[in-house]
Amino acid sequence: MINIALFGPPGAGKGTQSAALAKSFNLYYISTGELLRKELAAESKLGLEAKGIIAAGGLVPDEIIVQIIEKTITEHPEANGFLFDGFPRTYVQCYILEGLMSKLNSSLSCLICLEVEEEESVARLLKRAATSGRSDDNEAVIRNRMSEYREKTLPVLQFYREKGIYAAVNGGNSVEQVRKDVEAIVKAEIRRRPVHIVLFGYPGSGRGSQGKALAKHFDLEFVATGPMLDSEIARQTPLGKKVQALYENGLLVSDEIVVPLIENKLEESKDVRGFVYKGFPRTLVQSYILDGLIRKRGASITQVIDIGLPTLELIMRLDARSKTNSCMPYDSTTAKIVQRLQDHENKTVPVVEKYAQIHGVTKVDGSGSFEGVFERLKAIVEKTIWAS
Ligand code: AMP
Numbered sequence: 001m002i003n004i005a006l007f008g009p010p011g012a013g014k015g016t017q018s019a020a021l022a023k024s025f026n027l028y029y030i031s032t033g034e035l036l037r038k039e040l041a042a043e044s045k046l047g048l049e050a051k052g053i054i055a056a057g058g059l060v061p062d063e064i065i066v067q068i069i070e071k072t073i074t075e076h077p078e079a080n081g082f083l084f085d086g087f088p089r090t091y092v093q094c095y096i097l098e099g100l101m102s103k104l105n106s107s108l109s110c111l112i113c114l115e116v117e118e119e120e121s122v123a124r125l126l127k128r129a130a131t132s133g134r135s136d137d138n139e140a141v142i143r144n145r146m147s148e149y150r151e152k153t154l155p156v157l158q159f160y161r162e163k164g165i166y167a168a169v170n171g172g173n174s175v176e177q178v179r180k181d182v183e184a185i186v187k188a189e190i191r192r193r194p195v196h197i198v199l200f201g202y203p204g205s206g207r208g209s210q211g212k213a214l215a216k217h218f219d220l221e222f223v224a225t226g227p228m229l230d231s232e233i234a235r236q237t238p239l240g241k242k243v244q245a246l247y248e249n250g251l252l253v254s255d256e257i258v259v260p261l262i263e264n265k266l267e268e269s270k271d272v273r274g275f276v277y278k279g280f281p282r283t284l285v286q287s288y289i290l291d292g293l294i295r296k297r298g299a300s301i302t303q304v305i306d307i308g309l310p311t312l313e314l315i316m317r318l319d320a321r322s323k324t325n326s327c328m329p330y331d332s333t334t335a336k337i338v339q340r341l342q343d344h345e346n347k348t349v350p351v352v353e354k355y356a357q358i359h360g361v362t363k364v365d366g367s368g369s370f371e372g373v374f375e376r377l378k379a380i381v382e383k384t385i386w387a388s
């Protein structure tokens with residue numbers, strides 16, 4: 001989840017920039033000012049309480065602000081993240097935001113300040129007054145909003161400077177330039193947080209070769225339990241010998257063997273862009289294990305993809321592979337192939353169904369050429385990485 005707060009004096013262009021930003025990164029936009037104006041228009045109890053304060057250019061009490069934000073956040077658990085405009089507006093509201101975010105098991109990723117000279121802001125607001133129809137867009141009230149900003153809102157910057165999540169752009173530039181600058185900051189922020197992509201598909205669906213290619217293309221770490229176990233076998237480590245025996249009988253490898261291997265891989269790959277998991281989780285128990293492993297790193301699963309292919313096509317592909325050099329010990333006979341397909345159906349399909357309920361699963365058609373499927377997967381992963 002990425003949560004951004006757009007900051008700046010009234011008239012800095014927060015509203016204009018928010019529209020573009022929310023769209024580019026699929027963030028849920030929360031403008032406290034806009035929410036308050038809706039309450040005002042609906043003449044709700046909250047709206048009536050806030051009416052006079054807004055018209056005078058003052059700040060609405062925190063009790064009201066918390067209510068409207070809390071409601072909006074909890075109503076949108078599916079959001080990729082939130083974009084705040086006009087909040088936090090006081091030093092105290094910074095703590096309120098921290099509290100609200102911790103309720104979502106998240107935190108503010110970055111506060112971006114649109115720096116604009118006061119007189120430029122006033123001039124922009126006076127121009128906007130001609131068309132906005134806002135009760136607070138007139139010179140006397142604008143001056144009051146500016147003085148509230150200077151006294152009560154500017155200290156917010158210090159809070160986020162100290163937290164190290166503060167960035168500024170020159171809001172005096174053209175709308176297009178400001179948009180580019182703000183997007184660059186958000187992209188840099190996204191790059192800092194590794195993605196965790198889980199790739200599913202029946203044996204023979206191409207998940208292995210596609211996963212490897214995706215990892216290479218996006219500079220992600222490929223976490224595939226199969227190749228990790230193969231390397232143990234190739235090196236004939238004690239663990240490798242055990243695994244070999246299980247493979248030859250077409251059996252699944254126990255969690256006690258697999259988990260330390262994954263744990264090591266995650267530990268070794270601290271500064272990577274993200275991970276593609278293939279062949280794990282294979283069971284519901286393993287899905288809890290993976291959630292735990294990722295959570296230990298302060299993250300959660302970013303995306304789940306399921307490559308689909310008709311059963312006959314799967315069998316033909318696995319059968320063809322069993323006759324080539326890339327034949328795996330576990331697909332050397334028809335009985336073993338059938339066993340693996342059954343295992344997937346009985347144990348792994350329920351995992352995909354569980355993820356479908358929690359995160360949503362992106363289904364990808366696995367038929368056609370390798371390149372064709374790769375293009376489809378690439379487009380999906382690209383979107384996830386930029387959360388666009
Ligand atoms: P805006 O649309 O952000 O310019 O906000 C318009 C008015 O709504 C402000 O002048 C305040 O009266 C009120 N308001 C908006 N956000 C807040 C907030 N976070 N805290 C207190 N008052 C707010």
